[in-house]
Amino acid sequence: MHSPLSLLALGLAAALPAIAANAGSIVEVGDTKVSAMMMFVGNSEKVYILDKAEGNNEQVNGHPAWGSVWDIASNQATVMDVKTNVFCASGMHLPNGSYVTFGGNGAITKGGNIGSELNPDGVSAAFDQTYQDFDGRKAIRVLNPCTNSDNFDSAQCQWFDDPSVLSMQKNRWYSAAEPLGDGRIAIIGGFVNGGYVNRNWPNTDPATEGGAAEPTYEFYPSNGEQAQVMQFMIDTSGLNSYAHTFLLKSGKMFVQANISTMIWEPETNQETRLPDMPGGVARVYPASGATAMLPLTPANNYNPTILFCGGSDLPDEAWGNYSWPFVNTWEHPASTDCQRITPEPEDGSSPVYVQDDDMLEGRTMGQFIILPTGKLLVVNGGKNGTAGYADRTLVTLTYGEMPFGMSLASDPALTPAEYDPTAAQGKRWSNSGFQTSNIPRLYHSSAILLPDASVMIAGGNPNVDVNTTAPFPTTYTAEIFYPSYFSATTRPQPQGIPSTLSYGGSSFDITVPTSSYSGSANDAADNTHVAVIRPGWTTHAMNMGQRYLQLNSTYTVNSDGSITLHCSQMPPNANIFQPGPAMVFVVVNGIPSNGTFVTVGSGNIETQPTSDAAALPANVRFDSASGSADGSSTGNNTSNAGGSNTGAIIGGVVGAVVVLGIIGALVGICLSRRRRAANRQDTNLPSAMAGKNSYAMSNAPSGSFATTQAGMGYAVAGAGAGAGAGAGGVGRDEMRGLRSSDSSAFLPVEQGYSGNGAGNGGYNPYSAGGNASREWGASSTNLVPQDHEPYRDSPQMNHQFYPTRENGMSMDGLDPYSDASRMRAGTPTGRRGY
Numbered sequence: 001m002h003s004p005l006s007l008l009a010l011g012l013a014a015a016l017p018a019i020a021a022n023a024g025s026i027v028e029v030g031d032t033k034v035s036a037m038m039m040f041v042g043n044s045e046k047v048y049i050l051d052k053a054e055g056n057n058e059q060v061n062g063h064p065a066w067g068s069v070w071d072i073a074s075n076q077a078t079v080m081d082v083k084t085n086v087f088c089a090s091g092m093h094l095p096n097g098s099y100v101t102f103g104g105n106g107a108i109t110k111g112g113n114i115g116s117e118l119n120p121d122g123v124s125a126a127f128d129q130t131y132q133d134f135d136g137r138k139a140i141r142v143l144n145p146c147t148n149s150d151n152f153d154s155a156q157c158q159w160f161d162d163p164s165v166l167s168m169q170k171n172r173w174y175s176a177a178e179p180l181g182d183g184r185i186a187i188i189g190g191f192v193n194g195g196y197v198n199r200n201w202p203n204t205d206p207a208t209e210g211g212a213a214e215p216t217y218e219f220y221p222s223n224g225e226q227a228q229v230m231q232f233m234i235d236t237s238g239l240n241s242y243a244h245t246f247l248l249k250s251g252k253m254f255v256q257a258n259i260s261t262m263i264w265e266p267e268t269n270q271e272t273r274l275p276d277m278p279g280g281v282a283r284v285y286p287a288s289g290a291t292a293m294l295p296l297t298p299a300n301n302y303n304p305t306i307l308f309c310g311g312s313d314l315p316d317e318a319w320g321n322y323s324w325p326f327v328n329t330w331e332h333p334a335s336t337d338c339q340r341i342t343p344e345p346e347d348g349s350s351p352v353y354v355q356d357d358d359m360l361e362g363r364t365m366g367q368f369i370i371l372p373t374g375k376l377l378v379v380n381g382g383k384n385g386t387a388g389y390a391d392r393t394l395v396t397l398t399y400g401e402m403p404f405g406m407s408l409a410s411d412p413a414l415t416p417a418e419y420d421p422t423a424a425q426g427k428r429w430s431n432s433g434f435q436t437s438n439i440p441r442l443y444h445s446s447a448i449l450l451p452d453a454s455v456m457i458a459g460g461n462p463n464v465d466v467n468t469t470a471p472f473p474t475t476y477t478a479e480i481f482y483p484s485y486f487s488a489t490t491r492p493q494p495q496g497i498p499s500t501l502s503y504g505g506s507s508f509d510i511t512v513p514t515s516s517y518s519g520s521a522n523d524a525a526d527n528t529h530v531a532v533i534r535p536g537w538t539t540h541a542m543n544m545g546q547r548y549l550q551l552n553s554t555y556t557v558n559s560d561g562s563i564t565l566h567c568s569q570m571p572p573n574a575n576i577f578q579p580g581p582a583m584v585f586v587v588v589n590g591i592p593s594n595g596t597f598v599t600v601g602s603g604n605i606e607t608q609p610t611s612d613a614a615a616l617p618a619n620v621r622f623d624s625a626s627g628s629a630d631g632s633s634t635g636n637n638t639s640n641a642g643g644s645n646t647g648a649i650i651g652g653v654v655g656a657v658v659v660l661g662i663i664g665a666l667v668g669i670c671l672s673r674r675r676r677a678a679n680r681q682d683t684n685l686p687s688a689m690a691g692k693n694s695y696a697m698s699n700a701p702s703g704s705f706a707t708t709q710a711g712m713g714y715a716v717a718g719a720g721a722g723a724g725a726g727a728g729g730v731g732r733d734e735m736r737g738l739r740s741s742d743s744s745a746f747l748p749v750e751q752g753y754s755g756n757g758a759g760n761g762g763y764n765p766y767s768a769g770g771n772a773s774r775e776w777g778a779s780s781t782n783l784v785p786q787d788h789e790p791y792r793d794s795p796q797m798n799h800q801f802y803p804t805r806e807n808g809m810s811m812d813g814l815d816p817y818s819d820a821s822r823m824r825a826g827t828p829t830g831r832r833g834y
């Protein structure tokens with residue numbers, strides 16, 4: 001029984017959760033229901049979670065779920081139906097606050113085997129009867145985030161996932177996605193079907209790998225533009241998937257893969273090479289280093305600097321091929337190395353990688369979360385090995401001998417660490433006061449900044465299908481990490497944050513009430529900044545699209561101790577911070593407010609309107625003013641790493657108008673370049689590799705993976721024999737059994753192969769087989785239950801297909817939620833959240 005007093009106490013606790021959360025702690029908060037391979041924050045209430053199609057216990061519409069929505073306030077997940085296999089997709093926001101994901105894998109069934117209804121290529125599936133997943137390799141899925149006040153059952157609040165209506169031109173698994181300044185998204189590269197690395201060995205066909213690599217890019221929406229080859233994808237062949245991409249101020253894009261770097265001009269497809277990554281450290285999957293763009297601030301004139309930390313310096317051959325690595329990766333320490341590069345130096349100098357402080361521990365699959373303070377948290381990952389999974393390597397021949405099951409990484413890095421980009425060199429990393437987690441987060445884990453400035457950490461599943469007894473099991477428990485500012489009992493509660501930000505134009509005011517801070521008002525004003533943060537779309541140790549921009553601002557300290565912040569809009573260049581949803585945090589003495597969602601830009605995919613930034617008023621101080629919050633509990637000056645207000649103060653006379661200027665030197669990016677001691681441990685390549693230079697896919701012996709283990713199916717092996725679960729009847733001569741790596745049900749396709757899908761006859765959203773036909777639903781087989789209406793082969797469909805086939809099925813300007821394209825009746829009672 002609760003006494004009235006304890007009820008009151010409970011009520012207070014609920015109102016002030018910041019007190020309950022200990023700074024530096026990692027708290028297990030709940031069950032994500034699907035394993036959180038991918039996440040994004042949809043709005044102030046919801047995190048959307050995606051998994052690969054796999055045998056999760058949680059069911060939705062009669063099949064295992066691989067999507068859910070997480071309610072931030074209650075830490076409860078609700079499953080959501082997703083039709084296609086999102087396995088290792090990419091994703092991004094749209095200017096209007098909706099989110100899109102791109103690509104994935106073919107339909108699979110239990111054990112990661114190929115689904116029951118094959119595509120005409122004979123090596124991938126269109127659908128699986130058991131898991132009821134559709135081929136997701138070309139999928140473009142759209143989600144409009146909803147809130148508790150919306151009807152989540154309405155079509156408007158659910159995933160739109162119908163490749164017959166909306167899809168990419170190419171199959172892409174592990175593509176990169178990065179928005180341009182107009183909100184269009186560049187989708188770059190990927191595997192056609194999957195694999196550990198994107199190459200055969202030896203690598204004699206780096207462009208297409210016999211049809212298994214997709215070295216092209218395309219845009220969403222495509223506006224009629226066809227996919228084009230990106231030379232860089234060929235030059236980096238092998239380690240070129242999930243390339244690291246960051247749009248630069250100029251509108252060109254920084255792209256990093258393998259150990260190469262370039263600047264790419266998206267409109268003309270011109271490439272300019274930058275220096276290679278020092279030390280041969282690979283940062284892309286499956287090396288999977290942490291990477292982020294450092295905070296864009298008035299002090300650095302909003303010019304991007306990219307940071308890379310960790311990854312792997314395995315020698316070239318060790319990376320192996322589509323099937324597996326050629327070494328026991330888990331014995332190889334991950335890199336501690338950090339490098340920075342400013343791709344477009346404003347002084348006209350040549351861009352160079354600059355050695356940064358080593359991380360405290362080596363990490364593969366570590367990921368950066370940019371905090372409102374401007375510091376970067378690194379979480380997740382392992383101290384040895386790489387991303388990906390496999391049931392063997394070239395030297396460990398059987399699953400039974402794999403010491404960590406399918407995991408190619410070991411030694412989980414369980415303690416977060418924090419990087420301060422503005423600290424003196426040698427002092428940038430710290431993990432003091434940070435708790436160590438009990439939950440390994442290796443392959444297929446994720447992390448993201450929440451609106452209350454805590455960090456949600458979830459997922460982890462280096463297994464081909466759900467395995468809760470593996471050394472690194474399929475993980476459903478989510479954690480929240482509470483950064484050091486959670487020691488504060490008072491969080492700023494700013495007033496007047498607008499709901500939209502334009503590119504340039506008039507300034508606006510935000511008020512920090514006196515109750516939001518303690519101590520001198522002038523000091524607080526000096527130590528206040530406004531951060532616009534896009535937490536990104538997280539998967540595979542990346543937060544695609546994550547960006548941090550500090551608004552230019554000045555202040556007026558009022559006599560009552562409140563502080564009026566005069567804030568510029570976003571800088572008048574949409575390349576600096578592409579249009580779309582973001583959170584605004586006001587950080588006072590190192591303590592952030594909660595984030596408030598805003599829309600940056602026009603809300604449309606279009607050239608963003610810009611205007612000159614209006615001049616800001618000068619700072620006005622008031623010496624005797626002070627904050628009224630409990631002084632023992634508010635923040636430290638030193639923790640205000642994002643830099644403070646841009647106005648330099650001269651004198652401290654009450655009400656004095658002072659001269660403004662940009663504080664000091666550029667934030668410490670001018671580091672001396674010190675060559676890292678070359679103690680690259682040469683991994684001993686197994687003797688098994690010697691002389692074996694003919695592992696081209698076409699030579700792989702059929703049936704060479706004849707071993708089977710309970711519950712661990714293997715992909716089809718044998719010529720048209722239909723061996724392997726649910727993938728029979730393939731009319732293909734040289735079908736080789738491959739699975740085992742991240743490839744899941746992957747079978748590389750040989751160049752020139754044209755399957756006829758004999759014996760298939762199944763429903764196939766891609767029956768166009770490269771879009772040769774629009775008759776996607778021409779099959780007579782009714783594979784799809786009636787309630788899967790978007791996939792129904794139905795005459796009522798009202799698709800407005802793009803008139804030229806060259807454009808694939810990308811529907812330019814298509815709103816898949818519009819009546820014209822929605823195939824099921826649903827009353828859109830929903831409203832977009834925020």
Ligand SMILES: *[C@@H]1O[C@H](CO)[C@@H](O)[C@H](O)[C@H]1NC(C)=O
Binds near residue numbers: 199317
């Ligand atoms: C990285 O690229 C080089 C070509 O620049 C290539 O020779 C090498 O095989 C690639 N490494 C991997 C692991 O794919």
Ligand SMILES: *[C@@H]1O[C@H](CO)[C@@H](O)[C@H](O)[C@H]1NC(C)=O
Binds near residue numbers: 331332411
């Ligand atoms: C990690 O790598 C180091 C260095 O090779 C090795 O000593 C250690 O045993 C490895 N850890 C595991 C779990 O294999």
Ligand SMILES: *[C@@H]1O[C@H](CO)[C@@H](O)[C@H](O)[C@H]1NC(C)=O
Binds near residue numbers: 711
């Ligand atoms: C799960 O992993 C364990 C340990 O590696 C293995 O013995 C078992 O076969 C796996 N289960 C499935 C269903 O793959």
Ligand SMILES: *[C@@H]1O[C@H](CO)[C@@H](O)[C@H](O)[C@H]1NC(C)=O
Binds near residue numbers: 023484487635
């Ligand atoms: C303020 O500094 C103290 C002492 O260094 C530290 O324990 C505390 O975590 C800091 N608070 C914040 C919010 O950074």
Ligand SMILES: *[C@@H]1O[C@H](CO)[C@@H](O)[C@H](O)[C@H]1NC(C)=O
Binds near residue numbers: 015491493
């Ligand atoms: C911040 O958001 C949380 C909910 O996530 C809420 O409980 C808390 O009261 C908010 N704090 C402030 C200062 O607005």
Ligand SMILES: *[C@@H]1O[C@H](CO)[C@@H](O)[C@H](O)[C@H]1NC(C)=O
Binds near residue numbers: 297302553615660
């Ligand atoms: C910030 O605002 C001040 C005052 O209007 C202006 O002088 C300065 O150029 C601005 N800085 C940037 C980086 O836009």
Ligand SMILES: *[C@@H]1O[C@H](CO)[C@@H](O)[C@H](O)[C@H]1NC(C)=O
Binds near residue numbers: 634636
């Ligand atoms: C912040 O620094 C100023 C000096 O710049 C000092 O006077 C003030 O006491 C500090 N405030 C806190 C909360 O540490």
Ligand SMILES: *[C@@H]1O[C@H](CO)[C@@H](O)[C@H](O)[C@H]1NC(C)=O
Binds near residue numbers: 200696697698701738
């Ligand atoms: C990768 O190389 C191994 C031998 O090292 C070979 O058995 C396998 O077939 C190759 N994989 C592919 C896809 O060619």
Ligand SMILES: *[C@@H]1O[C@H](CO)[C@@H](O)[C@H](O)[C@H]1NC(C)=O
Binds near residue numbers: 144813816
């Ligand atoms: C945002 O734009 C996309 C693409 O046009 C569209 O599918 C989606 O429905 C829009 N979202 C909202 C909430 O209008």
Ligand SMILES: [Cu+2]
Binds near residue numbers: 087088540742
């Ligand atoms: Cu993956």
